[in-house]
Amino acid sequence: MNSAVDLLPDTISCEKSPALGVRVPVARSIEPDRNILLQHIDTMCASRRFSNFGPIHEALRARLCEWLDADRLGLFSSATSALTVALRAHRVSGEVITTPFSFAASAQVIEWAGAVPVFVDIDPVSLTIDPARVEAAITPKTSAILAVHTYGVPCDVKALEDIAARHQLALIFDAAHAFDARIDSTPIHRFGNATIYSTHASKLFHTGEGGVLVCSDEAMQRRCDRMANFGFDGSGDALECGTNAKMSELHAATGLAVLPKVNAERAARSALRYEYTSALHGIDGISLIAPPIHVKDSLQYLAIRVKSEAPETDNRIRNIICERLLLLGLESRKYFSPLCTDFSYSPKVTVRISGELPVAKRAVHQVLCLPFHSGVDRDTVSVIADTVREVMQQRL
Ligand SMILES: Cc1ncc(COP(=O)(O)O)c(C=O)c1O
Numbered sequence: 001m002n003s004a005v006d007l008l009p010d011t012i013s014c015e016k017s018p019a020l021g022v023r024v025p026v027a028r029s030i031e032p033d034r035n036i037l038l039q040h041i042d043t044m045c046a047s048r049r050f051s052n053f054g055p056i057h058e059a060l061r062a063r064l065c066e067w068l069d070a071d072r073l074g075l076f077s078s079a080t081s082a083l084t085v086a087l088r089a090h091r092v093s094g095e096v097i098t099t100p101f102s103f104a105a106s107a108q109v110i111e112w113a114g115a116v117p118v119f120v121d122i123d124p125v126s127l128t129i130d131p132a133r134v135e136a137a138i139t140p141k142t143s144a145i146l147a148v149h150t151y152g153v154p155c156d157v158k159a160l161e162d163i164a165a166r167h168q169l170a171l172i173f174d175a176a177h178a179f180d181a182r183i184d185s186t187p188i189h190r191f192g193n194a195t196i197y198s199t200h201a202s203k204l205f206h207t208g209e210g211g212v213l214v215c216s217d218e219a220m221q222r223r224c225d226r227m228a229n230f231g232f233d234g235s236g237d238a239l240e241c242g243t244n245a246k247m248s249e250l251h252a253a254t255g256l257a258v259l260p261k262v263n264a265e266r267a268a269r270s271a272l273r274y275e276y277t278s279a280l281h282g283i284d285g286i287s288l289i290a291p292p293i294h295v296k297d298s299l300q301y302l303a304i305r306v307k308s309e310a311p312e313t314d315n316r317i318r319n320i321i322c323e324r325l326l327l328l329g330l331e332s333r334k335y336f337s338p339l340c341t342d343f344s345y346s347p348k349v350t351v352r353i354s355g356e357l358p359v360a361k362r363a364v365h366q367v368l369c370l371p372f373h374s375g376v377d378r379d380t381v382s383v384i385a386d387t388v389r390e391v392m393q394q395r396l
Contacts, residue, residue: 040257068214074213074225149188
């Protein structure tokens, strides 16, 4: 019978092993195609057009509409600015229900909108917001749900859509980790009122800094585009209070020079996920976080979960794995940690915690993102898996 390694897809195209001892970063940006980038820089310099929905911005917008199968989308200076605009454009106020198990941005944008984040617990398997907890947290003050497709694992989109429709709430999805994810071939942005992707340099498809906003409603999409440019209507008048959240020509040019390399990076990461899955298989207490089979994987992160006998030891074991890997020059990242309820500034802002958060509080001590990019090879995965196995066997 073939071993798991023999069954590896032949698309594997990892670079040669970085000799151990050389630092392996947890993430590595795709290097833009320099010829394409330089051509766009030439165009930009010749036309002296550097921002404000210029031709390079519009070219990237058109390419991404095709790539993501979107009828329309807006390009932003970051996912955070796109989320901020989306919340304001949907007139959120009062309370917004969200997950505490996320990057700081998803709670902070609610605070910037002048609303109160209401944190509810997450599902123990998907680690995304638990729809039953969302429903239980709704009050007359609730105006929206901000759900996160954590590590590219989709939320229970149907249940959330149902709740949002019954309670007339805006449903915004933070898909910072879920670029080009699909559920049964349906692009993930087809759910809810608005979906935001991040194109930060740490993301598989990137523009250096940037974000993409897809609204289900055309008028809302135009509104968000306008609000990203001070609310201007094109005649110099501002129809409403906006901000500056536009993507510049240089960032759009970076995106156009990265896009042709996305499929190769996806193929390498797909093979790498297979390598990790095989290498970590059977290690007691270790599981991989990955989307279910009917979901197109965004291949953004390789996150593992450490589960020990007691919650108190999860964190200790996870930290030892992290330290041991670092001694070998292998970076990992405790992502997300801490919870959005537990930043130093958290006690200074008004938030509400609905119910207890036992799942999120445990998960935050269990997760560890491992090096995941085309610069990681099979030998490195073996060393990582051996280190994890050793720590887990000794339950240090
Ligand atoms: C869940 C989540 N939301 C929002 C963001 C913010 O994205 P950006 O850096 O593009 O503003 C991130 C960043 O990685 C994230 O992880």
